[in-house]
Amino acid sequence: MITKEQLQNVADKLGIDLAMLQAVTKIEARSSGFKNGLPVILFERHIFYRQLKKNGFNVEHLAKTYPDLINQVAGGYLGGARENYRLNMAKQIDPQSAIESTSWGLFQIMGFHWQLLGYESAQQFEQYMTESEEMQLDAFYRFISHKTNCKLLQAMKDKDFQVFAKLYNGPAYKKNSYDTKLKEAYESYATTTK
Template sequence: MILKYGDHGYRVESLQRDLVRAGHDISVDGWFGENTEAAVRQVQFDHGLVLDGIAGPKTREALHKGTSNAKALRQLDLVLAAEYLGVEVATIMAVNEIESRGSGFHPTGEPVILFERHIMRRRLISHGINPVPYQQQQPNIVNDRAGGYFGGIREHDRLVKAYEIHVPAALESASWGLFQIMGFHWPRLGYDSATAFVTAMRQDEAAQLDAFVRFIEFNGPMHAALKRLDWRDFARRYNGPAYAKNDYDTRLAAAYRRHSQHLEIAA
């Protein structure tokens, strides 16, 4: 459950009680206002997490356990990514907030993935393998249409089935990590193999961010859109035609403004 500024209700009240127990002087009123957000940012700062003011699983874990997940993304990671791409830190923070899935790993430790059966069909063809028999036998693993998603950790069950057909094609047919980078991009992103790419995606969220940075760097028009803060063009290129339906561009713009304003105040 992700809680952020403007939210209200018993979940916010529970968060506030946890913050008070941790020593933060805030009201327990069930309203996620400025004081609650400031307390959340302090928890994030104390544990080296991304300073977005959003109480997600990683922040709640740090609050409850007093320690942060070693695989979690850090604010420094975002700062370094912004410097490398030549954009504002608020820009990368906005993309991380809207385009990432909040966590690059399941509680089991497995990276977040989404297996694409229609991509599996294409990758089998690219490896010189006839996909037709597999499509007839396992249409949920090999198909000419997208779909068949199980969601969550169960996507790994589909991936294991795809391994039985062809391991490299299977690795290339899933999107991986925080930013859901497709495995078949591995050559253009500078990885030695699909296996090397997936090994990196299993490492930590910083490695997943690195894949995103490589992806943006390789895509010149997308990189240019990010630099000029053209959220509509960036969202169209990153998310495809569905960007407008899901308001990705307006959500990115709003997140950028919020992070930019906070960074100005902090400076």
């Protein structure tokens, strides 16, 4: 479990309000990076399709054989621990592509960012994401503070919930009201931390 002090330390390093970081933590993974001892994950079959193709696999053949795991269209989500089951099935096809096709932990950082974030391999990234919420927080810090994500960091500093939600979750953020949920969570934390 991440402490308020750990969150404050990262918020200070990023130059953002603690309440903003708390809001992102709450909305992205419902305040928990683990459930029943397993990391909270979401396996993305459309990303698996892309990563397998990038890594030289015959994705057309594989997609016909495993359409629930490999597909050009997002979906097929089972939720909860069953996402870990989907990941394990995908690892039997290609461990690296499977890890890269999964969003991990408190902040749902995609595995394909492992190199950008300074991990030695996708497997090392997975190891850290399954170790602790503190390691998941470190991955988020690495992600937000990376120079390629300066607009995300600026949106957090400006409390621009719409821009943050769009950049962090993609164009479907409106369908899930991520911006509204973030704003409400921020306001709740901001009033309790004063």
